[in-house]
Amino acid sequence: MIRTALNALLGIEHPILQGGMAWVATWQLVAAVSEAGGLGIIGAGSAPASYVREQIRQVRQATDKPFGVNVPLFNSFADEVVKVCIEERIPVMTTGAGNPLPYVEPLKNAGIVVIPVVASTALARRLERAGVDALIAEGEESGGHIGTVTTIALVPQVVDIVSIPVIAAGGIADGRGLAAALALGAVGIQMGTRFICTTECIAHEDYKQAILRANERSTMVTGSSMGHPVRCLRNQCTLGFEELERRGASEEEVVAFGTGRLRAAAIDGDVVNGSMMAGQSAGLVHDIVPAAEVVKRTIKEASDLIRKSSELVVAGDSQ
Numbered sequence: 001m002i003r004t005a006l007n008a009l010l011g012i013e014h015p016i017l018q019g020g021m022a023w024v025a026t027w028q029l030v031a032a033v034s035e036a037g038g039l040g041i042i043g044a045g046s047a048p049a050s051y052v053r054e055q056i057r058q059v060r061q062a063t064d065k066p067f068g069v070n071v072p073l074f075n076s077f078a079d080e081v082v083k084v085c086i087e088e089r090i091p092v093m094t095t096g097a098g099n100p101l102p103y104v105e106p107l108k109n110a111g112i113v114v115i116p117v118v119a120s121t122a123l124a125r126r127l128e129r130a131g132v133d134a135l136i137a138e139g140e141e142s143g144g145h146i147g148t149v150t151t152i153a154l155v156p157q158v159v160d161i162v163s164i165p166v167i168a169a170g171g172i173a174d175g176r177g178l179a180a181a182l183a184l185g186a187v188g189i190q191m192g193t194r195f196i197c198t199t200e201c202i203a204h205e206d207y208k209q210a211i212l213r214a215n216e217r218s219t220m221v222t223g224s225s226m227g228h229p230v231r232c233l234r235n236q237c238t239l240g241f242e243e244l245e246r247r248g249a250s251e252e253e254v255v256a257f258g259t260g261r262l263r264a265a266a267i268d269g270d271v272v273n274g275s276m277m278a279g280q281s282a283g284l285v286h287d288i289v290p291a292a293e294v295v296k297r298t299i300k301e302a303s304d305l306i307r308k309s310s311e312l313v314v315a316g317d318s319q
Contacts, residue, residue: 020070073098119147175301
């Protein structure tokens with residue numbers, strides 16, 4: 001067993017968070033991860049508040065363990081979703097793709113643990129001052145909306161400038177990633193792509209199989225020229241985005257082109273023209289197993305590595 005400050009903060013057995021991925025992080029996956037001792041997180045995505053409320057209640061019917069909700073702040077329903085989360089007294093909220101500062105105080109007043117995703121030290125410092133409980137430092141290796149700094153560079157720099165717990169994310173899919181994150185000063189990890197390939201995840205089988213076929217070069221980033229970089233598996237959809245950027249398309253054109261494409265891939269299984277958000281860790285995912293098995297493997301592998309690493313330390317005089 002691995003115990004860090006994250007276990008006590010969230011009331012969980014293992015310092016593992018499941019990313020709150022839009023469309024696919026539904027109550028089935030969330031409950032399974034939480035039951036396994038991690039923290040399952042509902043993906044609010046761009047969904048309305050009524051959907052999020054129903055997901056929260058479904059999770060509570062399936063487990064009495066802690067769970068969370070992720071709210072991307074570009075969601076036009078963000079205000080209503082946050083209100084629902086306060087009314088439902090969820091245990092944890094993670095936020096991303098926007099500034100959570102207006103929500104921190106009301107969430108904290110409701111007793112909700114607030115953990116924003118950050119991609120820079122500047123934002124990390126601001127959010128600590130605002131009173132958030134922890135931070136998820138997410139490197140550019142992750143899937144979906146990303147920053148521009150790698151996980152291995154970002155995590156220790158965030159750890160160095162804040163006094164609250166830091167969770168590592170981006171490019172992590174197994175116990176080696178957890179052990180590395182702990183060595184960088186993080187108190188745990190968040191994994192997204194690895195949890196798509198689980199039996200409880202409702203993602204379409206073709207989407208899962210695309211991840212299983214992927215290697216470290218199978219993803220590409222689009223949207224950087226517009227200030228909104230997104231990492232997905234390479235297909236006709238990403239090549240279409242790339243072409244729009246190349247010819248300087250307007251933001252309205254890009255939004256119109258992308259509307260509905262994540263659902264098309266994740267739910268309908270359109271792996272040609274749909275947007276298959278996935279991280280560079282896809283090359284580490286080789287099977288579809290229950291979420292509990294992912295958690296179990298990750299903890300065992302990390303524990304074994306930490307024990308083995310301690311054997312490399314040799315007593316002697318320092319030079």
